[in-house]
Amino acid sequence: MPATTNEQIIEALRPVEDPELRRSIVDLGMVRRAALSDDGVVDVLIALTVAGCPLRNEITSRVTAAVAPLPGVKRVALDFTVMTDQEREAVRMMVHGNPGATAGQGQAHGHAEGRTVPFAEPGSKTRPLLISSGKGGVGKSSVTVNIAVALAEQGYSVGIVDADIYGFSVPRMLGAEVDPVVIDGMLVPPESHGVRCISIGYFVPEGQAVIWRGPMLHKALEQFLTDVYWDEPDFLLVDMPPGTGDIALSLSQYLPRAEVYVVTTPQPAAQKVAALSAAMAAKVNLTVKGVIENMSWFTGDDGKHYEIFGSGGGQELADQLGVPLLGQLPLVSELREGGDDGIPITVADPDSESAKLFHEIARRIAVDLKSKKVFNPALKIS
Ligand SMILES: Nc1ncnc2c1ncn2[C@@H]1O[C@H](COP(=O)(O)OP(=O)(O)OP(=O)(O)O)[C@@H](O)[C@H]1O
Numbered sequence: 001m002p003a004t005t006n007e008q009i010i011e012a013l014r015p016v017e018d019p020e021l022r023r024s025i026v027d028l029g030m031v032r033r034a035a036l037s038d039d040g041v042v043d044v045l046i047a048l049t050v051a052g053c054p055l056r057n058e059i060t061s062r063v064t065a066a067v068a069p070l071p072g073v074k075r076v077a078l079d080f081t082v083m084t085d086q087e088r089e090a091v092r093m094m095v096h097g098n099p100g101a102t103a104g105q106g107q108a109h110g111h112a113e114g115r116t117v118p119f120a121e122p123g124s125k126t127r128p129l130l131i132s133s134g135k136g137g138v139g140k141s142s143v144t145v146n147i148a149v150a151l152a153e154q155g156y157s158v159g160i161v162d163a164d165i166y167g168f169s170v171p172r173m174l175g176a177e178v179d180p181v182v183i184d185g186m187l188v189p190p191e192s193h194g195v196r197c198i199s200i201g202y203f204v205p206e207g208q209a210v211i212w213r214g215p216m217l218h219k220a221l222e223q224f225l226t227d228v229y230w231d232e233p234d235f236l237l238v239d240m241p242p243g244t245g246d247i248a249l250s251l252s253q254y255l256p257r258a259e260v261y262v263v264t265t266p267q268p269a270a271q272k273v274a275a276l277s278a279a280m281a282a283k284v285n286l287t288v289k290g291v292i293e294n295m296s297w298f299t300g301d302d303g304k305h306y307e308i309f310g311s312g313g314g315q316e317l318a319d320q321l322g323v324p325l326l327g328q329l330p331l332v333s334e335l336r337e338g339g340d341d342g343i344p345i346t347v348a349d350p351d352s353e354s355a356k357l358f359h360e361i362a363r364r365i366a367v368d369l370k371s372k373k374v375f376n377p378a379l380k381i382s
Pocket residue numbers: 133135136137138139140141142143164167169241242294295329330331332333334335336337339340
C-alpha cells in the first residue's frame with residue numbers, strides 16, 4: 001500500500017492552476033494519470049490544451065512543487081499529451097461559454113448569450129478605461145502600458161485592448177510579442193509583466209499595413225472583446241488610436257460603461273485637440289474621468305525643469321472638463337527606451353520618478369475614481 005493514494009495526489013494537484021486559463025488543472029481535465037509506485041515515483045500525465053504549449057515548463061514546475069512534498073514521494077515523473085478537438089471544445093465551453101448558445105443557456109462567461117460583449121453586462125466587475133487623445137504621438141500607448149503594469153503591480157487583474165488597428169504598438173511596448181494561443185476558437189491573450197493584451201499586431205504579417213474600412217474595424221474590435229478569454233479582469237485598458245472616429249464610436253457601443261482618460265501634452269494647441277476627443281466622448285455618452293499630462297518637462301543635467309512643450313495645458317483641459325489632472329509625466333529617454341525594449345519603465349526602473357508617477361495615477365484611478373455605484377446583478381431586470 002503506497003504512502004499516498006491516487007486520490008490524495010489528485011487533491012494535491014487541484015490547487016495547481018493552468019498558467020494561461022487560471023483554472024485548476026484537475027477541473028480542466030488536464031490530469032490524466034496520477035499514481036505513486038512502490039519505489040516512490042509519482043507518475044503524472046498532463047494533457048496540454050494545445051501542442052507545443054509555451055508554458056509547459058511552468059506547468060512542470062507547478063505540478064512538481066505540488067506533489068513532491070507528499071509522503072513517500074521520492075521523484076516526480078511527468079509526461080505530457082495533447083487534448084483532442086472535443087476535449088478542447090469542452091475546456092472552452094467551461095471557461096468561456098458557448099458562442100452559439102441562445103440567451104439563457106451556457107456559462108456565465110464570455111459571449112455565452114450570443115455575441116454579447118461581457119463588459120457591457122450590468123453585473124460586469126471590469127472597469128474599461130479608454131486612453132485617448134485628439135492627436136498622435138502624445139504618449140497614449142506609453143501611458144496605457146505603464147498604467148496597466150502599475151495596476152497589475154498593485155494587485156489588480158489587467159488587460160489591454162490595442163484599439164489602434166492601423167498603428168498598433170502595445171505588443172512591442174509591453175514585451176508581449178508571442179502569438180495568442182487559440183483553444184477551439186477562443187483566443188488566450190499573451191501576458192507580459194502581469195498584463196494580458198490583444199492587438200491586431202498578432203494577426204497581420206510583419207511589415208504589412210492594415211487597410212480596413214469601418215465595418216472591418218468594428219468586427220475586429222468586437223472579436224477582441226468577445227472571442228478573447230479575458231476572464232473578467234478588474235481593468236480593461238483600451239489604447240485608442242489618435243483622433244476621433246469610427247473606433248471610438250464602435251467602442252462606445254461595445255463598452256457603454258467605459259471611462260475616458262485624456263492624454264495631452266502641456267501646450268495650449270495640444271490641449272485644444274485633446275478637448276475634441278473629450279467632446280467626442282460626450283457625443284457618444286462616455287464619461288471623461290481624468291486628464292493625464294505627458295512630456296510636461298525635461299530635467300537637465302543642471303537639475304532644472306525645462307518646459308519644452310510649454311506648460312499649463314493639462315490643468316487647463318482638466319478645469320475645462322471639470323475632472324482632475326491625474327498626473328504630469330516628465331520627458332525621459334528611459335521611458336521611450338522601455339517602450340522600444342518591451343520593458344516598461346514602471347518595471348525597468350521602479351524607483352524612477354516616472355514609475356512613481358504612473359503608480360500614483362494608477363492608484364487614483366483604482367481607488368479615488370472608483371464608482372460608488374454598486375452594480376448588483378440580482379437587480380437586473382430582464
Ligand atoms: N514621457 C515621455 N518621455 C520620453 N518619451 C516619451 C514619453 N512619452 C512618450 N514617449 C515616446 O514618444 C513616442 C510616442 O509615444 P506613444 O507611441 O506612446 O504615443 P501615442 O500617443 O500612442 O502615439 P500614436 O498616436 O502614434 O499612437 C514613443 O516613441 C514614446 O516612447
